[in-house]
Amino acid sequence: MKERILETADRLFYLRGIRAVGVDTIAAEIGISKRTLYNHFPSKDALIRAYLERRFTRAPASDKPPVEQILGTFDRLERGFASKSFRGCPFVNAVAELGAEDRTVKKIAIAFKESRRLWFRDLLLRLDVPDPEGLATQLTLLVDGSIAQDLVRDDPSMARAAKEAARVLLSHAGVGVGEADASEHPHVEIGKRNS
Amino acid sequence: MKERILETADRLFYLRGIRAVGVDTIAAEIGISKRTLYNHFPSKDALIRAYLERRFTRAPASDKPPVEQILGTFDRLERGFASKSFRGCPFVNAVAELGAEDRTVKKIAIAFKESRRLWFRDLLLRLDVPDPEGLATQLTLLVDGSIAQDLVRDDPSMARAAKEAARVLLSHAGVGVGEADASEHPHVEIGKRNS
DNA sequence: GCTTGATTACACCGGTCTGTGTAATTAAGA
DNA sequence: TCTTAATTACACAGACCGGTGTAATCAAGC
Numbered sequence: 017m018k019e020r021i022l023e024t025a026d027r028l029f030y031l032r033g034i035r036a037v038g039v040d041t042i043a044a045e046i047g048i049s050k051r052t053l054y055n056h057f058p059s060k061d062a063l064i065r066a067y068l069e070r071r072f073t074r075a076p077a078s079d080k081p082p083v084e085q086i087l088g089t090f091d092r093l094e095r096g097f098a099s100k101s102f103r104g105c106p107f108v109n110a111v112a113e114l115g116a117e118d119r120t121v122k123k124i125a126i127a128f129k130e131s132r133r134l135w136f137r138d139l140l141l142r143l144d145v146p147d148p149e150g151l152a153t154q155l156t157l158l159v160d161g162s163i164a165q166d167l168v169r170d171d172p173s174m175a176r177a178a179k180e181a182a183r184v185l186l187s188h189a190g191v192g193v194g195e196a197d198a199s200e201h202p203h204v205e206i207g208k209r210n211s
Numbered sequence: 212m213k214e215r216i217l218e219t220a221d222r223l224f225y226l227r228g229i230r231a232v233g234v235d236t237i238a239a240e241i242g243i244s245k246r247t248l249y250n251h252f253p254s255k256d257a258l259i260r261a262y263l264e265r266r267f268t269r270a271p272a273s274d275k276p277p278v279e280q281i282l283g284t285f286d287r288l289e290r291g292f293a294s295k296s297f298r299g300c301p302f303v304n305a306v307a308e309l310g311a312e313d314r315t316v317k318k319i320a321i322a323f324k325e326s327r328r329l330w331f332r333d334l335l336l337r338l339d340v341p342d343p344e345g346l347a348t349q350l351t352l353l354v355d356g357s358i359a360q361d362l363v364r365d366d367p368s369m370a371r372a373a374k375e376a377a378r379v380l381l382s383h384a385g386v387g388v389g390e391a392d393a394s395e396h397p398h399v400e401i402g403k404r405n406s
Numbered sequence: 407g408c409t410t411g412a413t414t415a416c417a418c419c420g421g422t423c424t425g426t427g428t429a430a431t432t433a434a435g436a
Numbered sequence: 437t438c439t440t441a442a443t444t445a446c447a448c449a450g451a452c453c454g455g456t457g458t459a460a461t462c463a464a465g466c
């Protein structure tokens with residue numbers, strides 16, 4: 017039950033915005049009474065925090081080469097962008113919506129961003145780059161930048177632009193990166209999904 | 212009067228969030244009646260749109276070398292991040308808050324993002340880089356990425372990380388970029404209103 | 407002085423929101 | 437069958453919201 021509530025809250029909060037979705041809406045969507053929802057979560061704030069904590073899932077371990085894992089991140093991003101149910105980074109959105117209002121939300125968001133940076137860094141450590149910390153930070157900038165750009169432009173090709181930039185940064189750090197896929201044309205005009 | 216309303220709405224909308232600030236709050240902050248506010252703007256939506264349009268000011272022309280202008284962008288960003296009154300990109304925040312609700316808001320946000328990309332592109336054209344369009348896009352990714360990261364982490368050094376990455380990208384495109392911090396010119400005076 | 411337009415105070419509307427109180431209903435386990 | 441816990445329906449409180457109606461007040465220009 018608790019999981020069903022969280023599941024639904026996740027979908028609605030993420031797609032429509034946290035402030036835009038009321039507890040009545042969530043309860044109605046599942047088909048339960050509002051009272052039941054409040055039996056599982058003491059307040060909407062608690063539900064919001066649980067929603068963000070549930071989003072905070074670390075990437076599963078992979079045995080692929082570090083470079084492939086790093087560049088693959090942007091392929092996954094592009095696939096996510098193409099999905100209708102993609103609407104930016106839930107943590108950035110939450111901080112933008114709730115701001116200084118809820119300090120806990122910000123802490124969760126910071127933890128998430130840092131965990132992704134560390135994921136990059138650990139992969140870079142295995143590649144013997146000169147400055148794994150700084151390069152990891154730069155990669156997160158490309159990730160978050162492409163997410164923000166796609167949020168407003170609805171343009172999944174932002175992920176490819178980020179991937180190209182990541183390739184250049186890795187190459188500059190002495191990492192051997194393969195050729196760009198045949199399907200990737202840097203000169204392509206920026207596509208638009210919606211008019 | 213209209214300008215005073217916009218001024219106050221700008222500050223409150225940006226710092227506390229659009230949905231979090233009511234028209235009563237704005238009127239009370241200025242010390243005018245709510246009726247006066249509604250004499251200047253037909254609805255809150257109109258006020259929101261005017262707020263975003265007011266934020267949409269293009270960067271003034273500069274006669275500095277293109278590379279300095281490009282890298283200087285990140286210096287201005289860093290100074291902005293350090294300010295207490297910085298809370299991310301108003302356009303990204305607005306889209307995150309209002310989402311699909313208001314199509315006009317999204318259009319303004321898209322226009323702004325594109326105008327900054329074109330600003331980069333026009334500078335890159337003067338540098339004869341192989342792919343000005345793509346590189347301009349990549350630079351915007353670094354800008355938006357550092358803004359998003361600073362929004363959640365409150366870490367102005369993100370701008371420097373972005374600048375470093377930009378240097379690498381420019382250098383890889385055959386542009387001669389000076390040593391780190393060789394382009395520091397303290398009195399670059401461009402309105403820091405945007406993003 | 408008079409007219410005109412902006413601004414004011416203030417009440418009020420309908421709606422939505424989070425959260426609670428309560429009593430009835432269900433279902434499962436001992 | 438009795439007990440216990442979860443869930444239900446439903447009303448309601450209290451607050452805030454966007455927006456309007458109205459009549460009075462103010463200020464400036466003719």
